[in-house]
Amino acid sequence: MSEILRLENVSRHFSGLQALRDVTLTVNKGEVLGLIGPNGAGKTTLVNTICGVTPANSGEITFDGKDITRIKTYQAARLGLARTFQIVQPFAEFTALDNVAAAALFSQPGQSLKAAREQAMAHLVYVGLELQANQPAATLTLAMRKRLELAKALAMNPKLLFLDEVNAGLNSAEVERATKLIHELAASGITIVMIEHLMKVVLNVCTRIAVLHNGALIADGAPREVIENPAVVEAYLGQQYAKRNVARG
Amino acid sequence: MTRSNIALLVLLAVVASLPLFGGAYALRLGTMACMYAILALSWNVVGGFAGYPSFATAAFFGFGAYTTGVLLGKGLPLWLGVVIAAVAALLMSAVLGAALLRLRGHYFAIASLSLVEVLRELVNNATDLTGGGMGLNIPLVSGSGVLAEAMFFFYAMWILLLLTALMVMAVAGSKLGFGLACIRQNETASSMVGLNTTLYKSIAFGLSACFVSAAGGVYAAWVHYIDPSDVFDILYSVKPIVMALMGGLGSPLGVACGAFLYLGLEEVVWRNYIQFHSGVLGLIIVLLLLFLPHGLISLRPANLWRKAKHV
Numbered sequence: 001m002s003e004i005l006r007l008e009n010v011s012r013h014f015s016g017l018q019a020l021r022d023v024t025l026t027v028n029k030g031e032v033l034g035l036i037g038p039n040g041a042g043k044t045t046l047v048n049t050i051c052g053v054t055p056a057n058s059g060e061i062t063f064d065g066k067d068i069t070r071i072k073t074y075q076a077a078r079l080g081l082a083r084t085f086q087i088v089q090p091f092a093e094f095t096a097l098d099n100v101a102a103a104a105l106f107s108q109p110g111q112s113l114k115a116a117r118e119q120a121m122a123h124l125v126y127v128g129l130e131l132q133a134n135q136p137a138a139t140l141t142l143a144m145r146k147r148l149e150l151a152k153a154l155a156m157n158p159k160l161l162f163l164d165e166v167n168a169g170l171n172s173a174e175v176e177r178a179t180k181l182i183h184e185l186a187a188s189g190i191t192i193v194m195i196e197h198l199m200k201v202v203l204n205v206c207t208r209i210a211v212l213h214n215g216a217l218i219a220d221g222a223p224r225e226v227i228e229n230p231a232v233v234e235a236y237l238g239q240q241y242a243k244r245n246v247a248r249g
Numbered sequence: 250m251t252r253s254n255i256a257l258l259v260l261l262a263v264v265a266s267l268p269l270f271g272g273a274y275a276l277r278l279g280t281m282a283c284m285y286a287i288l289a290l291s292w293n294v295v296g297g298f299a300g301y302p303s304f305a306t307a308a309f310f311g312f313g314a315y316t317t318g319v320l321l322g323k324g325l326p327l328w329l330g331v332v333i334a335a336v337a338a339l340l341m342s343a344v345l346g347a348a349l350l351r352l353r354g355h356y357f358a359i360a361s362l363s364l365v366e367v368l369r370e371l372v373n374n375a376t377d378l379t380g381g382g383m384g385l386n387i388p389l390v391s392g393s394g395v396l397a398e399a400m401f402f403f404y405a406m407w408i409l410l411l412l413t414a415l416m417v418m419a420v421a422g423s424k425l426g427f428g429l430a431c432i433r434q435n436e437t438a439s440s441m442v443g444l445n446t447t448l449y450k451s452i453a454f455g456l457s458a459c460f461v462s463a464a465g466g467v468y469a470a471w472v473h474y475i476d477p478s479d480v481f482d483i484l485y486s487v488k489p490i491v492m493a494l495m496g497g498l499g500s501p502l503g504v505a506c507g508a509f510l511y512l513g514l515e516e517v518v519w520r521n522y523i524q525f526h527s528g529v530l531g532l533i534i535v536l537l538l539l540f541l542p543h544g545l546i547s548l549r550p551a552n553l554w555r556k557a558k559h560v
Binding site: 053093106 | 423424427428430431434435437438439440441442443444445446
C-alpha cells in the first residue's frame with residue numbers, strides 16, 4: 001500500500017500547552033484509520049494542524065508527495081483534504097443544497113454555481129437528505145446536520161477525509177446509519193481518518209487504530225492489538241473495558 | 250434577472266426623469282439622493298454581503314474628492330480625474346483590506362474607522378498638495394449657467410449610481426456574491442471548503458471603495474470647494490449604514506430605497522424642525538429600526554398579507 005499522508009515529528013503548542021508532541025504517523029491509501037484518545041489528547045488539533053488551521057510549530061507534513069506543513073486552509077481543501085467538524089459548521093441561512101454547493105464550488109477551480117448545485121444534489125441524495133434540500137440548514141436536526149457536514153466534505157472530491165466525531169450526539173439508530181455510510185465511503189476508495197469515541201464503531205469500521213495521549217502517539221497498529229495494549233488500556237479504555245473485551249474474546 | 254433587480258432598475262429610471270418635474274432645488278436633492286444611494290449600495294457589498302461592518306466609507310469618499318480635486322487643479326478633465334480616483338481607491342482599499350479584514354466584528358469596525366482619521370490627518374498635513382485645513386478650491390468644470398451645471402452633475406451622479414447598482418447586482422448573482430454570503434455566515438467553514446477568504450474579502454472591500462471614491466470626485470467638482478472636515482466627515486460612514494439598515498441589509502433594491510427614504514426624512518425633518526432636526530431624525534430612525542428590523546424590503550405585499558392572516 002502506498003502512503004498518502006506522512007507526519008514527521010509534528011509538534012504544536014498553544015503558548016504553555018503542548019497539544020502535539022513529536023507525532024510521527026503515516027496514513028496509507030484506502031485505509032480507514034481510527035484516531036482515539038481521551039478528551040484533550042490532541043485529536044482535533046492533529047486534524048487542524050494537517051488542514052492548516054493551526055499550523056505545526058515544528059515537524060513536517062507531506063500529503064500526496066507535497067510538503068503541506070505551511071499550507072493555508074483553503075489550499076489544503078483544494079488539494080483534496082476534506083473534513084467534517086465535531087461541532088457542526090453549516091452556513092445557517094443557506095439551504096442544505098447551497099451548503100453542499102458551496103463546497104463543490106470553491107474546492108474545484110473553474111466550477112460554475114449551476115454545475116455545483118447539480119453535483120450538490122447528488123451528494124445530498126447519497127447521504128439521504130434529498131427531501132431537506134431546500135430547507136435552511138438552521139432548521140435541520142443534529143443528525144441531519146452531521147450528514148450535511150459529510151455531504152459537504154464529499155462534494156469536495158476528497159482524497160483524504162477526516163471525520164471528527166460524526167457519531168457524537170446521535171442515537172443508536174442514527175449511529176448505525178452513519179456507520180453504514182462510512183463503510184460505503186471506505187469501499188468507494190476514499191482514505192478516511194476518523195476520530196471516534198464509540199469503540200463499537202471504531203472496531204467495526206477501522207482497519208488500523210492510532211492512539212493519542214497528552215499530545216503524543218502511544219500506540220499505532222491493528223485494532224485488536226491496540227485495544228489490548230496495556231498503555232492504551234491505562235490511558236483511555238480503562239480496566240473494565242479490557243476485562244469485558246477479554247471475556248467476550 | 251430577479252424581480253427585485255428589475256424593480257431597482259425601474260426605480261433608477263424614474264429617478265433619471267426627475268429633471269422633467271423640478272427646478273434647481275429638485276436637481277440638488279436628486280444629486281444628493283444618487284450620491285447617498287451610491288454610498289449605501291457600495292457599503293452593502295462589504296457590510297451587507299460579507300457581513301463586515303465597515304466605517305471606512307468616509308475615508309474613500311474624501312480620498313476620491315481630494316484625488317479628483319487635485320487632478321482637476323492640474324488641468325485634467327473631470328471624467329479622467331474621477332476614473333483615476335476610482336481605480337486608485339480600488340487598488341488602495343484592496344491592499345488595505347487584505348490587512349484590515351483579518352480583524353472581525355467590532356475590531357474591524359474600529360480599524361476601518363481609524364482609516365478615516367488617518368487619511369484626514371494626511372490631507373491636513375500635506376498642505377502643499379491639498380491646501381491642508383484651508384481647503385481646496387476646485388476650478389469650474391463648465392461656465393454654462395446654473396441650471397445646466399446642476400443638470401450636468403445630476404446626470405454624472407446618476408450614471409455613477411447606475412454603474413454602482415449594476416456592479417452590486419452582478420456581485421449578488423455571481424460566485425463572488427455566493428462566496429461573500431458564505432463568509433458572512435461562517436468564515437471558518439468557508440475556508441475549510443476551499444474558499445480563499447482573504448481574496449474575496451479584499452475584492453469586496455475594493456468594490457465597496459471604488460464607486461464611493463468616484464462619487465467623492467463628482468461631489469468635489471460639484472461643490473467647487475472641499476476641506477478635510479467636510480469630505481472626511483464621519484457621517485459619510487454612518488449614514489450609509491443607517492440607510493442600508495432602513496432599507497434591508499443585503500438587498501440592493503432595499504438599500505437604494507433606504508437611501509432615498511433617508512434623504513427624504515432628512516430633508517423634511519430639517520425643514521420643519523430646524524432647531525432640533527438631528528434629534529427628530531434620530532428618533533425616527535430608532536423607531537423605524539425598532540418596528541421594521543428587516544427594513545423596507547420586508548414590506549412586501551405578500552408579507553403584509555401573511556401577517557394579517559395570523560392576527
